[in-house]
Amino acid sequence: MTRPTTLGALRATNHEHRTVKEEIRRNLLAALREGRNPFPGIVGFDETVVPQLQRALLAGHDTVLLGERGQGKTRLMRTLVGLLDEWTPVIDGCEINDHPYAPVCARCRRLAQEAGDDLPVAWKHREERYGEKLATPDTSVGDLVGDVDPIRVAEGRTLGDPETVHYGLVPRTNRGIFAINELPDLAERIQVALFNVLEERDIQIRGYTLRLPLDLLLIASANPEDYTNRGRIITPIKDRFGAEIRTHYPLRVEDEVALIRQEARLVAPVPDHLLDIVARLTRGLRESPSVDQRSGVSARFAISAAESVAASALRRAALTGEQTPVARVCDLPGMLPTLHGKVEFEMGEEGREAEIFEHQLRLATAESFREHLRGLDLTGFTERFTEGTVVETSELTRADELLEQMGTVPGLAKVLDRLGMGDAAEPGEVAAAVEFVLEGLHLTKRLSKETIDGVTYYGS
Incomplete structure (x- = not known):
């Protein structure tokens, strides 16, 4: 007008x-x-x-x-x-x-x-x-x-x-x-x-x-x-x-995840269960006595952490030739530099930042595992390791390599459905689900795990 x-x-x-x-x-x-x-x-x-x-x-x-x-x-x-x-x-x-x-x-x-x-x-x-x-x-x-x-x-x-x-x-x-x-x-x-x-x-x-x-x-x-x-x-x-x-930080995990989805610029797909882990990690740091709560743990930490996880997946694709990069549990340690830059620790905790981060990350992953896969029959995964099988993975292990080591696993379709990936999941998404289950089984004392020089071995 x-x-x-x-x-x-x-x-x-x-x-x-x-x-x-x-x-x-x-x-x-x-x-x-x-x-x-x-x-x-x-x-x-x-x-x-x-x-x-x-x-x-x-x-x-x-x-x-x-x-x-x-x-x-x-x-x-x-x-x-x-x-x-x-x-x-x-x-x-x-x-x-x-x-x-x-x-x-x-x-x-x-x-x-x-x-x-x-x-x-x-x-x-x-x-x-x-x-x-x-x-x-x-x-x-x-x-x-x-x-x-x-x-x-x-x-x-x-x-x-x-x-x-x-x-x-x-x-x-x-x-x-x-x-x-x-x-x-x-x-x-x-x-x-x-x-x-x-x-x-x-x-x-x-x-x-x-x-x-x-x-x-x-x-x-x-x-x-x-x-x-x-x-x-x-x-x-x-x-x-x-x-x-x-004002306050998000009171519910789903709000924290929604905030990350809204604000983060993800350079590679990050499945919802990984964003859930990032959100729970952020909430755990806000409640940790080792963190200076007067300065708080900003929502920008969760956003930057999710972006770092996506960047780790993109880096793997560039170095290994992986077709479609999808973030997995092995990419979560890539959040550590974000922690150093955005979280202030209490006096006396200097030098223990990585230890505190790893502890909170384990707690967050275990909580997310129980939340997403509670009541699901995962014996198809545990039985895969009864004969001494070992599955090797790292931040540079391609999705197809991880899936080849696992082979056919009964119950995997139900896991994918529970994680919202459905029947048409890409190999990268399937690998992300498999690695999430393996880490969850380890954290709930049903599967052994050892990490040597950045390579993680699940099984005997």
Whole structure:
């Protein structure tokens, strides 16, 4: 549709001016009534965080999302853009996105008086109405709120002229959503500068007689350890936020798996039972006393770990000529470098990282084995080893080589069906299922195993 380009044409359309919070409330209510998901891509918060956030938005509250790293706080903040109108009118050329019906900056008020109904109107897409700042120690008041622009002063304007002000990120996001990541990392004097923004909804710059009534939703994220009286947040700014919402890691294994599937860029197929192991490993590390739980175990660990498993399968295919790379249990140790980079251990556990990882990996694999194959008759596999048979595998053993060693195994079809692979499973998928069963039988004390120089031997 052709959008109006002047104030007069805009009035002729019966356009209604709403504040940002009224706009978000209206669009959120419409999504809820229509059964649409207002926060696409958010996994595991449906029964906990999402209802709280919906109530905060309907109430028009500025909000703090409180949680450890990698819980999806930033992703959640960015989805709020979808609750804004797709297009909104602004006075053309305005630095702070003044609405044509209600100009607030000196330049736009003057222009509105001079132009009348011919006031030029431009349109902004909702993606342009979202601002975000990662709080860093070098962030200044000028960055967020604004400062005097010496170039404009040099051009002949007096220091008392409001048009000598260079606006910061917050006023430039006027009539939109502004997000601050890691709010406690802002210096105390910077936090003080946000008082007026949160309460009086205006800004003050270097003593100027300047009142700009801002129209925005402010949302911030913080780590619980810092967001306390003993942390790096000052109490008055806490008091000015209308809602404080605790985020969390996925509460269910299936949510963790769904998150991995959604976010991971897998370069080779990774069967569901292996993603289940990665998810359970992540959850085990979050509960381990050896891991520093104050820093948490980010969802990014699970995502990167799954990507490493897929990369290991792709590497095997390149080195051995395997036709279709499919990840197997032998690829799981490839997650260790990801662990080193993303998980912080308690003091005194230095040097034991690999040992802790292997222990948690065994627990996760055994849990996944019991969950997927509980009650299934696996005697066809165990009987294969009663005559002293040994099956050799490694991260460079091709799928066809592993299957050739196993031969025909009674009950394999039921295993494939239970793992969701069906009758038309590729050799790589069959090998992944076989290796999963062998590892599970070993972990449940029904099959011996020995690993020498990276090669694993199942059987006598």
